[in-house]
Amino acid sequence: MELLNFMYSGTLNASTAPALLDVLMAADKFEVASCMRHCSRLLRNLAMTPESALLYLDLPSSVLMADAVQPLTDAAKQFLAARYKDISKYQDEVMNLPLAGIEAILSSDDLQVASEDAVYDFVLKWTRTHYQKLEERRDILSSRLGRYIRFPYMTCRKLRKVLTCSDFDHDFATKSVLDALFFKAEAPHRQRTHAIEEST
Template sequence: VFNVEVFSDRELRVEVVGRDDDAPTSGASRKRRREEDKGDDGEDIDSSCTVTSRPVLRVETIYVSAGILAAKSSFFYKLFSNGMKESGQRQATVRISDSEEKAFMELLRFMYSGKLTATTEPIPLVDILMAADKFEVVSCMKLCIQRLMVLPMTPESALMCLDLPCSISMAADLTEAAKKFLAERYMEFLSTEFQDELMRMPPAGIEAILSRNDFGVASEVAVYDFVLRWASSPCPNSEERMDISSSRLLPLVRLRITNADFYSCHTVNWAVKREQCRSLPTLGPIFSWEEYVFALSVHWVGHLGLYIEMEENKGPTRTVHFEFQAKTKPLLQFVTWHKGTFAAGCEGAVCSMELLGIPWSGFIADDSPFFIDDMLHLRVKLKIMQEPQ
């Protein structure tokens, strides 16, 4: 009796709108957009359920039974009974995006039959799950999750599962399964086999890989380099990537500090945008190492100089060996440009070293070998040479 006028008491006017060109295209953009106003009169509740500024592509009219939909969906219960301004009208309107249309129609059929079309593809099920969450059809959400848990995942479906709204509390096991799938699939994520695929991956996927892997590499520095390459890879949201890499991803890279033969080593990586270099001085990261806190900065004082400045000293004076490196084209590998020593522990001590050995005009030029996708990649290796006498 679905969509049969004689067995229906309401008309559901479905407005299908196009995608907002400024909206994100990831699964996160399909998360619940509406905020319900739970006022007593319900006059301000918008039954369109989504952003209304996008163009309407087409309108579909579907005959429905208010009782059937209200019994399965809290959203339709409020729409047809006591929560929205259309409660007493024969026709009600919902607005969905064109990417949601197929899943929404499947959801309506489910509310009539209690069944979903048989499918072995996880992505359509995730779409239906998102629609079921949006229109508050709990029984459909449970069935979708049950099916997804037994179907093999794909990278795309796993990323969609990571972007499920937090309102789907029952999806915790599904999210964990998605994280496990990505971690196992990209166990060798530093190999050349996956680099193109990973450079296009959204932040949630990279975070899942880094948070669940023990990396299995000789040095975590290689993982650090991977995160910097991901953050600086060309994409529409490059600014967001840089922020996410510094706040969420790089803290997951546990840079190894080794002690052997009374030496203590520490490596600091730093990626600087070209426009930052044009407005020197440029302040770099502040980092702790044993009893000391250091800060890095780049200045132009007749030559390009890297400064290592003591921020805090809680230990004895020690002689520290430093090695400055920069990544260059076309090899895309770090090359050592300067070595030296300084005394760590002297309050206010500053170590300055000349960088790169080329004039400013050659360094900042468009064809400079030191900028890779407009990013300057620097590395400083520090090693304590001896205990104080």
């Protein structure tokens, strides 16, 4: 009924997150983009909580892919990233987050960690907690979470551990470590080249 009401009057009576999400889903089903945009805007204006942010990120993929909903999912990701930017401070809470929440946090440039080694350790710990089967862990680490670990900024000691870690797909681990080592080797070379160019 709310969807029909919107189509005829351009307004909604729904004002709570669950009611707006129901309308959003119906609008997606019947491809009423203007209603999806309106619901998305109203949901963004509600107070965001970790639960609501995770709920928005857990919408069906057809809804998540809609341009009208993108600002809502972006806001949810930004909320989670800002709230949990210091993952060591909220480690218990963060360990209980689902994959979408972890991706939102790890994709943030504002993540506050002691080192990239800590990110690696956290990702490994989280994955082992949520994915008991080795094949599932390998898949999640290789296809979803591994991209958020900045291997070039890890210590060489930790990179050695990556190579021997059975949780990572061997090819993924090898490529990541080799890329990191090449990066580390090139950085001093670039610095020397730059210094020589400046002195001449």
